[in-house]
Amino acid sequence: MELDPVLLARVQFAFTISFHIIFPSFTIGLAAWIATLEGIWLATKNDRYHELARFWTKVFAVSFAMGVVSGIVLSYQFGTNWSRYAEVVGNVVAPLIGYEVLTAFFLEATFLGIMLFGWNRVPPWLHFLACLIVAVGTCISAFWILSANSWMQFPTGHEMRDGIAYPANWLDIIFSPTFPIRYFHMVLGAFITTAFVVFAVGARWWLKGQSIAQAETAMKMALGLLIVLVPIQGYVGDTAGELVRDHQPAKLAAIEAHWGGEETPGAGVPLVVFAIPNEATETNDFQIAIPHLGSLIVTRSWDGTFPGLKTFPPEDRPPLLPPFFGFRIMVGLWALMLLTVVVGGILWARGRLFSAGLYLKAVSLMWPIGFVTVIAGWFVTEIGRQPWIATGILRTADAISPVPVGSLVFSLVLFVIVYAIVFSAGIYYINRLINKGPASVSHADEGEGDDGLRRPISAAHDAGRTAMHPGE
Numbered sequence: 001m002e003l004d005p006v007l008l009a010r011v012q013f014a015f016t017i018s019f020h021i022i023f024p025s026f027t028i029g030l031a032a033w034i035a036t037l038e039g040i041w042l043a044t045k046n047d048r049y050h051e052l053a054r055f056w057t058k059v060f061a062v063s064f065a066m067g068v069v070s071g072i073v074l075s076y077q078f079g080t081n082w083s084r085y086a087e088v089v090g091n092v093v094a095p096l097i098g099y100e101v102l103t104a105f106f107l108e109a110t111f112l113g114i115m116l117f118g119w120n121r122v123p124p125w126l127h128f129l130a131c132l133i134v135a136v137g138t139c140i141s142a143f144w145i146l147s148a149n150s151w152m153q154f155p156t157g158h159e160m161r162d163g164i165a166y167p168a169n170w171l172d173i174i175f176s177p178t179f180p181i182r183y184f185h186m187v188l189g190a191f192i193t194t195a196f197v198v199f200a201v202g203a204r205w206w207l208k209g210q211s212i213a214q215a216e217t218a219m220k221m222a223l224g225l226l227i228v229l230v231p232i233q234g235y236v237g238d239t240a241g242e243l244v245r246d247h248q249p250a251k252l253a254a255i256e257a258h259w260g261g262e263e264t265p266g267a268g269v270p271l272v273v274f275a276i277p278n279e280a281t282e283t284n285d286f287q288i289a290i291p292h293l294g295s296l297i298v299t300r301s302w303d304g305t306f307p308g309l310k311t312f313p314p315e316d317r318p319p320l321l322p323p324f325f326g327f328r329i330m331v332g333l334w335a336l337m338l339l340t341v342v343v344g345g346i347l348w349a350r351g352r353l354f355s356a357g358l359y360l361k362a363v364s365l366m367w368p369i370g371f372v373t374v375i376a377g378w379f380v381t382e383i384g385r386q387p388w389i390a391t392g393i394l395r396t397a398d399a400i401s402p403v404p405v406g407s408l409v410f411s412l413v414l415f416v417i418v419y420a421i422v423f424s425a426g427i428y429y430i431n432r433l434i435n436k437g438p439a440s441v442s443h444a445d446e447g448e449g450d451d452g453l454r455r456p457i458s459a460a461h462d463a464g465r466t467a468m469h470p471g472e
Helices: 003-024 024-045 048-079 083-117 124-153 168-173 178-210 212-247 249-256 293-299 321-349 357-364 367-384 405-434 438-444 459-468
Strands: 159-163 164-167 272-278 283-290 388-390
Touching: 003 024, 003 048, 003 164, 003 405, 024 048, 024 124, 024 178, 024 367, 048 083, 048 164, 048 405, 048 438, 083 124, 083 164, 083 168, 083 388, 124 168, 124 178, 124 367, 124 388, 159 405, 178 212, 178 357, 178 367, 212 249, 212 293, 212 321, 212 459, 249 272, 249 321, 249 367, 272 293, 272 321, 283 293, 321 367
Parallel strands: none
Antiparallel strands: 159 164, 272 283
């Protein structure tokens, strides 16, 4: 059996980037959460916010480190496996990645040391400022990465000379038509991902009778944010879908499993709820569809139509199964999020949030929901762009380096083994931190006064803390 080097290179990149995206989608929201907690602590002098901030900073440190390691691997793959990509579009994409390093990564790295190690060494206001700058840096990083990716989805502001893309208008490149809403969509996804982790961890502490005060604070803050952001994300996602309709019709046809060519006037396009798209017969097997709903959602009209897969030559169609099912996983999980926060909001309003044991147990298991949703969304985005690595400029099959198949197989196996070891260790350590809870952070260190200076924790303060956390 002869292995396809293009497929192997794509699988390797998909594997590494799927791991990598987990950590930015967490640290973007987590940095903002830590800065918020410390800001509230400075304003109220309430120790529970300080303890939560210190606890989540430790989690942030581990997550940020794993994100950096996995990101470095991706950079090397551009040169080793995708050298033709770098040659054709490097004049456009490389500066965008460089701007990310210069404006975001250096900013984060500069103030990260203060954020992680400056708790008892710098004034509280300076530490809060460092946390705030790191949070802003993570959003700036996402800005440049999404800008580069959006340009690949729908390139603008460039000119082609001898098959090579050159910048013509940097504003058009940076702010390509799909970029602003995709950036907002991703940042919202990161905040929602973090909020669900915090919500789940708070529920876990509450059910164990551990760090009760901090658990209540974390859950209320996370749920309050989710009540606002989850519905907004639905609207933003729908708007992003309109951009796909306008600028990437082949991707939309794959997402909807819409073949086209067989509609009768006025029949509209059904919404395919479930099917197994069959590329050989150009039909959907086992289809469950709702008449006209596809037209209503996509075109905003009862009998509107949009290009089907048959409109495009077979060689220009994306693979069907990943975008089709990935989109439904993403939307289905968003619907589950919405149901969760609506039920939580009702329980909270009735004063029953912390007495609904079954709800808290369900929430405590929902920490991965944001990660899975983000990965599913990126699968739709990236696989739906195929067969182009930069739409209309360079096909994926033409972007690969002349790397031997054996090297691709070996490096893929090596990545799987190393990632399994490193990331398992990281997740194990984070889980240990969660099991200990935020009180262990304050117990392990000396206390801080309002002036930020270190001083021993008094026995009376310990007694008061024990009274607040009866489960410890």
